[in-house]
Amino acid sequence: MRHSHxxxxxxxxxxxxxxxxxxxxxxxxxxxxxxxxxxxxxxxxNGPASAASASETPQAVNLHSITVTAQKREQQVxxxxxxxxxxxxxxxxxxNIQNAQDLSDYVPGFNAELQSPNTPGYQIRGLTSDDxxxxxxxxxSIFQDGVDISRLQGSNVAMFDMQRIEVLRGPQGTLFGxxxxxxxxxxxxxxxxxxxxxxxxxxxxxxQAMRFSGFANVPLSDRVYxxxxxxxxxxxxxxxxxxxxxxxxxNTIAVRPSLLFKVGDxxxxxxxGNVQRDTPPGTDFHSRLIPxxxxxxxxxxxxxxxxxxxxxxxxxxxxxxMLGDFRLNDDWRLTSITGYRHVDSAEKLDADGSPFNxxxxxxxxxxxxxxxxxxxxxxxxxxxxAFGGLSYFQDDALEHVTIHFDESQFFPYVIxxxxxxxxxxxxxxxxxLGQPTDLPVPYVQQLLNQQLAAxxxxxPVASLLYSMPVPFNTDMSEGYADxxxxxxxxxxxxxxxxxTDRFDLTAGVRVSRERIRSGYQVYNTPVPGTLxxxxxxxxxxxxxxxxxxxxxxxxxxxxxxxxxxVGRLVGAWRIGDHVNAYASVARGRKPNVIQxxxxxxxxxxxxxxxxxxxxxxxxxxxxRFLYDVAVYRYRYSDFxxxxxxxARYIVRNAGRANxxxxxxxxxxxxxxxxxxxxxxxxxxxxxANTDKNGNPQQWAGNRLRLTPDNSASLALLWDIPMDGGRxxxxxxxxxxxxxxxxxxxxxxxxxxxxxxxxxxxxxMTFDHGAWDVGVWGRNLTGEKYLLDAGNTGATFGLPTYIPxxxxxxxxxLSGRF
Numbered sequence: 001m002r003h004s005h006x007x008x009x010x011x012x013x014x015x016x017x018x019x020x021x022x023x024x025x026x027x028x029x030x031x032x033x034x035x036x037x038x039x040x041x042x043x044x045x046n047g048p049a050s051a052a053s054a055s056e057t058p059q060a061v062n063l064h065s066i067t068v069t070a071q072k073r074e075q076q077v078x079x080x081x082x083x084x085x086x087x088x089x090x091x092x093x094x095x096n097i098q099n100a101q102d103l104s105d106y107v108p109g110f111n112a113e114l115q116s117p118n119t120p121g122y123q124i125r126g127l128t129s130d131d132x133x134x135x136x137x138x139x140x141s142i143f144q145d146g147v148d149i150s151r152l153q154g155s156n157v158a159m160f161d162m163q164r165i166e167v168l169r170g171p172q173g174t175l176f177g178x179x180x181x182x183x184x185x186x187x188x189x190x191x192x193x194x195x196x197x198x199x200x201x202x203x204x205x206x207x208q209a210m211r212f213s214g215f216a217n218v219p220l221s222d223r224v225y226x227x228x229x230x231x232x233x234x235x236x237x238x239x240x241x242x243x244x245x246x247x248x249x250x251n252t253i254a255v256r257p258s259l260l261f262k263v264g265d266x267x268x269x270x271x272x273g274n275v276q277r278d279t280p281p282g283t284d285f286h287s288r289l290i291p292x293x294x295x296x297x298x299x300x301x302x303x304x305x306x307x308x309x310x311x312x313x314x315x316x317x318x319x320x321x322m323l324g325d326f327r328l329n330d331d332w333r334l335t336s337i338t339g340y341r342h343v344d345s346a347e348k349l350d351a352d353g354s355p356f357n358x359x360x361x362x363x364x365x366x367x368x369x370x371x372x373x374x375x376x377x378x379x380x381x382x383x384x385x386a387f388g389g390l391s392y393f394q395d396d397a398l399e400h401v402t403i404h405f406d407e408s409q410f411f412p413y414v415i416x417x418x419x420x421x422x423x424x425x426x427x428x429x430x431x432x433l434g435q436p437t438d439l440p441v442p443y444v445q446q447l448l449n450q451q452l453a454a455x456x457x458x459x460p461v462a463s464l465l466y467s468m469p470v471p472f473n474t475d476m477s478e479g480y481a482d483x484x485x486x487x488x489x490x491x492x493x494x495x496x497x498x499x500t501d502r503f504d505l506t507a508g509v510r511v512s513r514e515r516i517r518s519g520y521q522v523y524n525t526p527v528p529g530t531l532x533x534x535x536x537x538x539x540x541x542x543x544x545x546x547x548x549x550x551x552x553x554x555x556x557x558x559x560x561x562x563x564x565x566v567g568r569l570v571g572a573w574r575i576g577d578h579v580n581a582y583a584s585v586a587r588g589r590k591p592n593v594i595q596x597x598x599x600x601x602x603x604x605x606x607x608x609x610x611x612x613x614x615x616x617x618x619x620x621x622x623x624r625f626l627y628d629v630a631v632y633r634y635r636y637s638d639f640x641x642x643x644x645x646x647a648r649y650i651v652r653n654a655g656r657a658n659x660x661x662x663x664x665x666x667x668x669x670x671x672x673x674x675x676x677x678x679x680x681x682x683x684x685x686x687x688a689n690t691d692k693n694g695n696p697q698q699w700a701g702n703r704l705r706l707t708p709d710n711s712a713s714l715a716l717l718w719d720i721p722m723d724g725g726r727x728x729x730x731x732x733x734x735x736x737x738x739x740x741x742x743x744x745x746x747x748x749x750x751x752x753x754x755x756x757x758x759x760x761x762x763x764m765t766f767d768h769g770a771w772d773v774g775v776w777g778r779n780l781t782g783e784k785y786l787l788d789a790g791n792t793g794a795t796f797g798l799p800t801y802i803p804x805x806x807x808x809x810x811x812x813l814s815g816r817f
Contacts (some may be wrong), residue, residue: 026816047049070175070186071494072335072387073377078617081572083109083169083219083630084095084665089190091163093201094717096761096776097442098211098233099159100185105713105735105757107167108663110183112704113787115802117252117278118158118313118347118365121788124183124660125634126685126704127609132365134397134482134549135518137591139607141172141180144187144271146373146553147321147339149178151397153365154317154343158254158276160213160618161229161242163188169663170609170632171194172589174494175507177391181588182607191270192217192225192260203776205810207249209235223262230255231608238806239284239300242292244308248803250272253277266327274319282311285791285800286471287353290413299801300784305350306357315345319646332633336373336390343367351801358413359793362479367397385497393488402479403548407472407529408457415531418797432534433557434465459530473529478546482596483519493567502574516557520596522552542675550598556592558601568811574578599700605638612678624669634659634685637692655697657704659685677715682708685743708754710738725768731761742789749799750789757783763812768815777809 066086068077077086085107087097100112104795113130120128121138130152131139138150149155159165174186198286200214210212221224231254237246241660254276261269261421282305288297292304304313316798345365348730352358374390419428419441427438440631452459455469462470494508505625528545535541543550568586590607615630636657636725661683668676685704703709715733736756743750758781763774787803793800 002719003361013389020303024383024556034688047262065166068164069188070168071496072375073379073385076304077630078580078619081504081570081580081584081615082172082610083443083613083615083628084634085167085665086164087166088164092159092162092165094183094729094761095715096731096759096778097159100156103159103165105166105733106677106679106715108665108679108711109169109683110167111708111711111737112168113777115787116154116280116283116313116314116347118153118363119283120152121706122155122185123706124167125632125661126683126707127182127659127703128599128706132399132708134365134367134399134596136485136592137486138179139181139590141183141184142187144274145189146323146337146394147179147319147341147368148179148371149319149341150794151343151367151369151395152154153315153345154341154367156230157187157274157317158233158252160188160254161215161233165188169566169630169817170584170613171566171586171609173586173588174492175567177459177564178488178510178512178514178564178589178591183588185486185530189256189258189272189333190215190229191272192227192258194219194225199815201812201814203249203810203812205776205808206237207235207238207808209810217422220259225232226261227258235808237281237284239286239571239803240283240302241282241303241311242294243306243774245311246592247279247282247305247311248576249281251279251281261515263326266324268325270321272319272321272325274317274321278313278315280305280313281309282313283349284297284802285353285793286803287793287798287800289355289798290352293355299786300305300803300806302552302773304355305353306355306360307348307350309377311348311350313345313347315343318342323582331378333377335375335377337371339369340372340660341367341369351800352413352796354797354798356409356413357454358410358798359796360404361792362400362402362404364400364419365397365557367395369396370394373585383498384495385498386493388493388495389491390493391490393485393486393490394654395486397484399482399564401481402480402523403734404475404477405547406474406532407547408474408511409477409478411459411510411531412449412452414796414798415534416445416452421797423781433461442740449789452478452633459535462530466718468758473525473527476525476529478525478529478549479519480522480549485517486514488514489697503571504570506570506572507568509565510566512562512566514562514564514591515559516592516594517528517557518594518601519555519557520598522546522549522554522598524551548600556596556600558596558603560592560603562592562606562608564589564591575618578620579616581614581616582806583614584612599675606638608637610635610637626667628665630663632659632661632663639687648784655691656688657686658688659683661705663687666798673720674716674718677717678713680710681708682710682714684709697744702744703741705742705744706740708740709740712736725766725767729761729763729765733759735759742786745792752786752789755783755785757781757785761812770815772812774812775810776812777807779805779807779808782807 022364066072066077066088068086070080101114104112109125111123125138127139129140132152142150142155157467163364169183172180198216203211213231215229216585217227234251237249239247240248242359242772256274284303286299286303289343291297319341322338326334347363349361351361371393375387375393377387379385400650426441428444430437457470459470490510490512492510496506499502525546529547531547532544533542566589567586570584572582588609591605592606595602611634613632619626619629638659664680666678685707687699687702713735720729738754740752759778761776765772787804788800789801791800
């Protein structure tokens with residue numbers, strides 16, 4: 001026995017050495033990784049892509065058979081009484097899904113727009129989270145292995161070596177914390193397992209695109225397993241910048257080491273490290289008002305942004321997670337989730353979208369976060385299944401914003417051309433110009449342009465008032481810092497009572513106690529400007545020595561302590577063996593905002609969402625047809641909308657809003673080798689006509705921003721088996737969205753008409769899926785569309801537009817050992 005045991009140990013050590021060698025080979029050229037022949041991979045944890053199943057026993061991609069943990073216990077997705085979508089890592093690979101924007105094409109009711117790693121936007125059922133201010137919290141909670149990563153600058157993480165992704169729609173405060181007002185996204189990554197295996201995925205394409213991900217899993221001892229996953233993705237910018245470099249590119253590197261320790265017979269501790277760095281080039285904020293050096297204002301043509309290659313982002317993410325899962329007895333389990341995250345992101349952007357020095361912005365965000373959750377799960381196999389616990393969340397965030405501009409360029413483009421915005425009556429007060437009577441705007445514009453042509457370096461208004469030449473400051477630099485310190489303690493409980501064999505009643509509640517402290521400080525320009533006394537960005541109140549920001553004479557702070565309650569009540573029915581139905585009511589909340597300005601602080605009430613929802617999930621035709629349909633109605637009160645005022649984004653109470661909608665996910669098994677997936681979403685999200693006091697609202701009847709009334713996606717997954725363990729696969733998909741407004745005021749200038757994107761992935765597998773060679777293409781028809789419009793420049797009368805990605809294509813190669 002001892003000799004046999006030693007032989008097994010030697011064999012196991014040899015396998016570990018081989019896997020470590022393979023892991024190192026992942027970092028070498030592809031030829032080295034392909035040098036040896038590997039056995040067919042197993043299907044546990046990170047088995048072969050479903051294209052591999054095309055070999056001998058192909059199956060339709062059954063999204064509804066996936067096991068999920070949305071309700072803090074393992075369930076089939078069809079048994080969860082929540083509108084949700086769950087996708088395995090295999091499906092993500094099949095459909096070439098690389099980020100949240102790709103994912104949103106296959107989730108009804110969910111839209112994501114990724115301007116850059118620093119400024120993602122997430123929208124679920126009409127509620128958008130894209131405000132990067134330090135004082136803001138998200139409406140959509142994003143969790144990475146149980147840890148909240150919702151602060152926007154750190155939420156856009158690389159999706160590699162994934163086990164699955166769960167997207168829950170509707171208020172999820174009980175399950176996913178105080179910030180999950182309209183939904184939650186849960187990223188579950190592959191963990192170490194008791195097996196020796198490795199694999200890689202490599203892709204190259206146009207725009208010098210290259211993407212690589214790889215993993216190696218090694219048992220280090222009988223009770224300790226290790227895993228290392230790496231990721232690298234880059235492509236040059238899609239759009240040329242005539243001032244130097246390219247725009248809208250990618251450069252990402254990420255590493256994820258993890259260790260799993262077995263404790264006792266049925267307990268474990270998992271340590272996960274996450275490190276990621278993004279250094280892409282600048283974002284294409286493209287002007288339609290100021291042409292490039294060739295006279296073009298084509299948003300999809302070459303840009304001409306000031307500072308050229310200096311534009312871009314340097315974002316560093318770091319995190320350490322410890323997951324503890326402990327069996328206390330037959331009925332109770334204890335889960336501990338400890339998380340630490342650090343975000344450090346600096347960005348240089350050209351907010352005016354032109355070659356002129358008008359609105360050049362530098363931002364620097366730093367955030368430190370710590371969280372701890374203890375959760376007890378109870379399941380004695382009887383009528384009650386429940387969990388409850390405590391969680392603590394701490395977040396310290398600081399954002400520096402600096403604006404640079406040349407007054408001699410800022411004055412004619414922003415002040416002179418924008419007089420009609422500042423004076424909607426059509427007249428400029430004479431007192432402002434030292435004149436006895438008011439003057440028509442066109443006359444004043446003509447007068448100022450004449451003065452500027454004669455004396456381009458002199459401020460004509462300041463000279464008129466001071467009766468002496470006053471030069472422009474050609475190197476203005478001023479800015480501010482926002483800070484936020486949040487401490488939150490939550491108590492939560494959720495239980496399901498199995499009333500009968502076919503009816504369950506679920507109730508959940510979360511009580512939060514928050515202490516929030518916000519700060520604001522203006523950093524004055526070292527050389528005073530000559531425009532600040534006009535106060536055009538501060539209600540015509542002078543802001544000297546600055547031009548944009550009223551001085552604060554130090555840091556202004558505000559703080560508050562708040563208590564909130566959110567929860568849900570759900571009834572679920574099993575109608576026969578193939579149909580599940582549910583109905584729910586829930587309350588969601590976006591926390592209070594403490595907004596600080598030079599004049600002091602104000603506290604905005606929390607945004608409250610009341611939701612009523614009903615849905616049905618099931619299968620028909622002996623499991624060949626699967627469906628998931630939900631209808632809902634939302635009522636928002638104290639809706640928080642972001643506007644630009646006094647040269648910075650602030651939050652205002654926009655009153656009441658309503659939404660109702662229909663979400664549908666259908667899947668049909670057309671044959672033993674082909675499946676069809678169809679998603680459809682309808683939402684009618686509008687501001688109410690009156691506020692809670694019955695007064696008419698400013699944006700009555702307007703659509704909520706970034707919310708298409710209709711969207712749909714269609715995908716075919718076709719596997720063609722061949723002899724010798726080979727198989728062909730074809731994966732076409734088409735994703736369509738109706739028109740959207742980019743701002744809540746529904747300005748028609750900031751509007752994207754309906755559009756659709758055609759994508760395709762096809763290829764061949766070998767050795768029962770161990771190897772995969774394919775080609776892929778995205779936006780194959782070359783559709784031109786916008787990711788965003790208006791942006792910071794719109795406040796200065798210089799709106800910008802961010803174009804979406806053009807046609808991209810490439811080849812891919814993957815292997816599993």
